[in-house]
Amino acid sequence: MRIFHIHDDRFTELGQLPADLPESGFLWLGCGRREFELQHLEVQLSLQRWGCGPLVDLHVADLLNNQLPSHFDYTSWYDLLIFRRLAAAPGSEELFVDDEHGTLASAQKAFRAIDTSPVGFAVYDRVLLTVHPTDCAVRDYFASKLGALTEGRDLRGSSRLPNSSAELMLRMVNHMVDSYLELRRLLTRQMGTLQRALMDSRHEFNQWPLLLESRDALHRLEDTCEDQRSAMQEWIDVLDDWPASTDPSTQRERELLRVRSRDVLEHIERVLSHVRRMESSSESAVQMHFSALGHRTNNIMRTLTVLTAIFLPLNLITGIFGMNFDSLPLIHRATGFWIAFGVMALVALLLGAFFWRKRYLGTQR
Numbered sequence: 001m002r003i004f005h006i007h008d009d010r011f012t013e014l015g016q017l018p019a020d021l022p023e024s025g026f027l028w029l030g031c032g033r034r035e036f037e038l039q040h041l042e043v044q045l046s047l048q049r050w051g052c053g054p055l056v057d058l059h060v061a062d063l064l065n066n067q068l069p070s071h072f073d074y075t076s077w078y079d080l081l082i083f084r085r086l087a088a089a090p091g092s093e094e095l096f097v098d099d100e101h102g103t104l105a106s107a108q109k110a111f112r113a114i115d116t117s118p119v120g121f122a123v124y125d126r127v128l129l130t131v132h133p134t135d136c137a138v139r140d141y142f143a144s145k146l147g148a149l150t151e152g153r154d155l156r157g158s159s160r161l162p163n164s165s166a167e168l169m170l171r172m173v174n175h176m177v178d179s180y181l182e183l184r185r186l187l188t189r190q191m192g193t194l195q196r197a198l199m200d201s202r203h204e205f206n207q208w209p210l211l212l213e214s215r216d217a218l219h220r221l222e223d224t225c226e227d228q229r230s231a232m233q234e235w236i237d238v239l240d241d242w243p244a245s246t247d248p249s250t251q252r253e254r255e256l257l258r259v260r261s262r263d264v265l266e267h268i269e270r271v272l273s274h275v276r277r278m279e280s281s282s283e284s285a286v287q288m289h290f291s292a293l294g295h296r297t298n299n300i301m302r303t304l305t306v307l308t309a310i311f312l313p314l315n316l317i318t319g320i321f322g323m324n325f326d327s328l329p330l331i332h333r334a335t336g337f338w339i340a341f342g343v344m345a346l347v348a349l350l351l352g353a354f355f356w357r358k359r360y361l362g363t364q365r
Contacts, residue, residue, distance in 0.1 A: 001031035001039060006161055011150040021050045026126040026165045030139040036131045037064055052124045053077035063120040063131045070227035072234040081121040081231060084224050085176040086183055114217060116224050121169045128165035138172055163253055170260040177267045184274055191278055195285040218279045225272040232265045306360045310351045314344050
């Protein structure tokens with residue numbers, strides 16, 4: 001567990017849980033899920049000692065649950081947000097053949113590399129408790145980023161430390177949503193690999209299980225984004241219901257929280273829109289695959305039908321001369337075979353030229 005005290009322009013990491021809350025600023029308690037499972041009783045006692053109020057048992061179970069979807073809940077003394085992150089597993093960029101292309105095997109690995117582990121936030125007035133997956137880098141990233149802001153070394157993003165626990169929570173949620181950009185690039189490129197394989201007329205596509213797996217992954221992403229949107233919308237609704245304050249600084253702080261919350265919601269909407277576009281694109285690729293397959297089948301059947309139509313009169317001629325009658329014309333002449341052969345060749349050429357002119361033969365344009 002890492003413990004930080006944030007106040008104005010100071011960001012300090014503490015070695016242990018303090019006996020009392022600092023006079024100003026707020027505390028950030030960041031711990032892994034396993035750490036919280038082992039130390040949640042100590043955290044509960046500290047929260048009670050600080051006068052914040054302990055976590056409800058059901059909310060403790062939510063923070064420890066690794067399969068819980070994104071959702072929001074609240075009490076009179078704290079708010080609880082469970083937010084499932086969208087991230088690509090480490091090493092996902094190595095799945096590409098080059099900057100634009102992958103393989104079907106790399107596409108399968110890419111869709112299986114999607115990580116949607118939940119991150120829990122318990123937001124008190126002066127305490128923020130975050131519970132992260134074991135391999136989540138969000139806590140360490142923000143610890144280093146806020147430390148760099150304190151030392152004046154971070155020239156990107158926000159130029160100040162968060163004023164409240166709610167603002168820090170929103171910054172972390174916004175960072176997790178924006179980290180989907182890397183995952184979006186990965187999924188877009190690998191979905192393009194699948195679509196090119198579907199539309200390749202030189203090879204038969206037989207990776208249907210992989211296609212179904214990728215579509216299932218997109219459906220899961222859509223469900224995750226919808227849960228994220230619902231959770232953030234509930235947070236915004238609760239934020240709007242906070243009691244009004246006459247303090248101008250408090251009003252400004254709450255207005256900034258609303259702006260940040262709406263910005264996070266807008267980013268989630270963009271992610272959801274992109275996932276739905278990829279779903280629609282994959283569905284269109286499947287339909288185009290079957291349309292192209294049907295078109296090739298029609299071309300083959302048309303060619304076979306035309307060849308059958310050309311050979312029908314030739315079969316008629318050979319059938320007539322194959323009759324067992326002694327008085328058939330040309331059968332007793334030395335040139336009879338060549339005359340019949342010439343007539344058959346002429347009929348075949350005329351019919352072939354006719355069907356070619358009608359574009360029943362050759363490449364369709």
